[in-house]
Amino acid sequence: MSTKISFTFDKKKYFGIKGETLASALLRNGIFLVGRSFKYHRPRGIISAGSEEPNAIVQLESGNITEPNVRATEIEIYDGLSATSQNNWPSLNFDLGSINDLFSRFIPAGFYYKTFIWPPKFWEFYEYFIRRAAGLGKSPTTDDPDKYEHLHYHCDILIIGGGISGMYAAKLAAKSNLKTLLLEQNSELGGYDLSNTDSVRTRKLSEELEESNKFKNLKIVKNTSVFAYFHANYLLASQKINKKNLRQVIWKIRAKKVVLATGSIERFLTFHNNDKPGIMLANSARKYLNKYSNKISKEIVIFTNNDSAYKSAIDFHKKGVDVKCIIDLRKQSNGDLVKEAKDLGLKIFFGHVIINTEGKKRINKVIVSEVDEKIENLLGNPKKISCDLLCVSGGWTPTVHLFSQSRGKLIYRESDATFIPDKSFQKEVSIGACNGTFLLKEIFEETFNKMNKIFNEFGIKIEEKFEEITKITFQDKMQHAWIIPSNKNFKKTKMFIDFQNDVTAKDIKLALKEGYRSIEHIKRYTTTGMATDQGKISNVNALGIISNLSNTPIHELGTTTFRLPYTPVTFGAIAGRHIKEFFDVERTTPMHQWHIKNQAKFEDVGQWKRAWYYPKEGENMHQAVNREVKATRDGIGILDASTLGKIDIKGRDSSEFLNRVYTNAWSKLQIGKCRYGLMLGDDGMVIDDGVTSRIRENHYIMTTTTGGAASVMSKLEDWLQTEWPELKVRLTSVTEQFATISLNGPYAINLMKKLCPDQNFSRENFPHMSFKIIKISGIICRVMRISFTGEKCYEINIPSSYAQALWEKCFELGKEFNITPYGTEAMHVLRAEKGFIIVGQETDGSVTPIDLDMSWIVSKKKYDFIGKRALYRSDTIKKDRKQLVGLLTNNPKEILEEGSQIVENISNLPMEMVGHVTSSYYSPNLDRSIALALIKEGIEKKGKKIYIPMPNKTIEATISDPVFVDPLNERLNT
């Protein structure tokens, strides 16, 4: 009937049964001890059967697919599964860290905070301790071979939770024809009812829902946990697929209406030594028994404050397990389940509590005592009862995490000590146990009514009659007791609240004693509820204890903030496919393959991959760049400038438009001429520069910096659409449509003549700063004579698909002129030798054209242009603004670090900083270092000595003109 499956835990082989969880399989093999606690390294066992599990977290698999912090209660076993226990060393059964348990007086609440203010000399010791203790599993050290996906989903109704209420809601929604998504975190529908022996209704419902194609508008996805609820009904869920090549999927869901049917989680009771392996939540134990036919135990004791745990007693008894007794802290109960237990002859001790437990790696005895009505004082003599399983139930906590994440408001219900949804903030409803509705009859009524209200909102009516439920199991009132009294001194008790972070009742008392009052502060100070389980079973107990010790009603304390994620999410899932080359868009030029073939090193410029330099065999970067720079000044340097932004400007008012966005005048630019322009923000600061050419009367082509292309385009559209809608101008980005080949150097003209023999390249016919449309090899190209190197230069713009062919042809024909490809590094050196700025390097958003000593480009005649008014605000006309100058180090071999701070006088610290180095290179043409800098009143200070203090020395330099090579531009015009 059941299929045996083999798996390993801590390298030992075991067998489990197909369909059960790892936790169930471990219990089947008698393994209760599955981990060590975080701080004291106490032995810890499986405590629950679901996502609330604080103890049974394991490291799943090994090597590159290993995953830490997997809850054994959630993972279904498969053939060959391998898991190891976490947070123990050297082994689970012999743990050196457990020495912490003996010294636990030294690790009280706030330990981590207090440690930091202890004498620093102790730090070495504590650092070791903290680092060891902080280890919760290990992350893989090599690449994950599996894939993770992200998926977008839009629906009318999203139902979260496939328990009885969620399933009923889904059935109703299915009949409404609204697009509905039902998400269930476990591998099957049914929820709490799966623990029942008589779950006929649930099974019928789930079979009906899952019948293929019955409901076309309903999608059911299992193994999927909703972990975040954001604004505007946007939710994230993580689906476990665990197939080769696809491990997890993140669902990004937008729902018009969300139905929360997230159920509830059983609560623990706080008594001395309540953390021994073999102490389990009552309903979880019942789930192992009924769902997985796993008896777990021979002798059971039940400890409860409510009726629900009696179900466990009855079920275990019926399966032949010896239920030794039920310890009920209430004076009495008249619930139907209690009556049934009595009828079965089960022993019940009303008005009793468990005050201690015994057993090292598994519980073997409980110490029971009578207690007074208020559960404050013990009465009579304690007695020992032997057992191998203690089932505990402290009542039920509605799972309101998602409701709270959606920013709904909770209200406290005194009768069963629960926080339940009160007011919704978003378009969502809560149904069933998560709404504090626990009785089956009420769950059905509530779901039916709320769903019909939703359909009403959508304007839909469904033909579905309400299924009346007649069988009602009456449950008597629970009684909450936040701290079970002990016969020990409270200071010596170990009553655990948060199992994963090892927070005890006395830690909370200490925090209160030290003056903490706000629940948020106490949480952080004691770390309660801050572990990977986010305190699912412990938060309300912590609140109760704070309320108890501080004499403040719980509803006045409020709850701590429920933060995402509800359950841990792997980094792999968060990253999805956005890894490695898909992390960001990579843009490459049409000549990219050529660069790769020719050993180019690449540099990222925004999203572009630009050739940085082309080292020849044996060359380092410095040597390669020097060679490229020299070759450009002596022969021909060829640069792939395709990444420059290109904006096509057309329309009646194009000239007027350029007049407004550039600092200089454009109306008089002749057709076939180019002009350099500086673009400012309206604050007067330089934001971009580039050359614009006039192709026809009303047609320009603008080039922008590589990095600024998108933002310039966006800004230009902004002006056109919002400020100057009267201008008839159209902008089109043609960056990708044209590739740009830049030929520089004294012999560039010779190559051009070879490329286009019919063309007249004389100075008169094709002078500097002019533009021609030329056919090269039959392809219509736009050629500009502009220069960013100070050499004669032809920039050929060619339709992208022909670019690599022309690029290669240049090398073929340019061989005799020693044509040399140069990358961005040589480009920077060449332009710095000429003192040309790079926007974003010489400027940083706080630099005006005047600061750059470029007032020649700022029109005095124009009434207005963007940035003009700001150029004479009090701040921009200040005398002591930083200005662009050149720097020459006294030692020509010394190359300054870019970004270095500049001072005028060496004095004691702090020294007054007068500027900083913006660009710095070695110039092979001058055989010395050169630098550009922004210095306060620098233009007036040319020739003055300044200092650049570095960590180990002070460098002396002299302020100079920023143009280092060919200041008269003779190379351009000969």
Place this chain on the structure above:
Amino acid sequence: MFLINCPYCGEREQSEFSCGGEAHISRPKNPPDTSDDQWADYLFMRKNIKGVQFERWNHSSGCRQWFNVVRNTSTDEILGIYNMGEAIPEIDGENPKTPSGEPEIGSGNISTSFKKK
């Protein structure tokens, strides 16, 4: 992470759009005649409202069109979308109260009684 209904393309993810800040600040027509203070006002002074704000948005990774959006900054609820150059639409109601007298849900961020356009 909300949706914006671009008047030209339809409803799209917020990530396709960029926000251009406060709307209805027009560039002075006579810059040379403005005082430093007036120019600084135009350049730098922006409201930072908790509640209903009139903003410019650009469908930057889409049709590249600019338009105006009325958004409640505390809930990301969009109360209206209208073209550039259009007058400010009427929005009835009160802003979320802050920092005192906040409504009791949504960390004081609820917008109440705003009429959608």
